Amino acid sequence: MIDEKNLKIMEGIAKGLSLEEIAEYAGVSKKTAYNRIKMLEDMGIVKKVKKTWEIDYKKAECDTIGILLLGVHNDYEGLKKITERLARFDFVEKIYKLVGSNYNLLVVVRYKNLKELVSEGEKFLEWLQKSGIKIDSMAQFVGETVKDSRRTILS
Structure with a gap:
């Protein structure tokens, strides 16, 4: 069951807080926070991952972001092939x-x-032509990353 306390705990997890900070954020004891996180894990809602690092894509000179919109109608198999290829x-x-x-x-x-x-x-468009998949509509937008983060407020 996802009640208000569990939502607060999930928000704490999304914000990258420590267990102690999550407990304080949710207004529960450290033990209660731990038990609720375990329950959320058992439900498959959250999963434990090793501590990791994040890449600052701007500093890594990899901040060119693109949005590609494709319209492939009346061709379920073509859409499936495109999705698998991408x-x-x-x-x-x-x-x-x-x-x-x-x-x-x-x-x-x-x-x-x-x-x-x-x-x-260009490689992708060549592949599309060779595969015979008909694209009804396509649009592409390119820009620079300004903000790149996950939602942290769940309630």
Whole structure:
């Protein structure tokens, strides 16, 4: 069950707080916070991961972000092939299936620079032509990363 305390605990996790800080943030004891986190783990809502690092993509000179919108209608197999192909690329960060617009696929990509974007984009378009998949509509937007973070407020 996800009550207000569990939502606060999940927010604390999303903010990267320590167990002690999560307990304080949620207004519970450290033991209660631990037990609730364990319960959320057992429910599959949260998972324990090793401490890790984050990359500052701007400093790493890899902050060229692209949004690709694709419309592939009346061709479920073609859409499936495109999704599988895009999922293999390291520079593809996220793939979303959309409803309610001319586009049914949104792809978030991160490139080192515009040269890589052009090169990889050309390869993808060549593959599309060879595969015979008909794209009804396509749009691409490119920009620089300004904010890159996850939602931390869940209640």
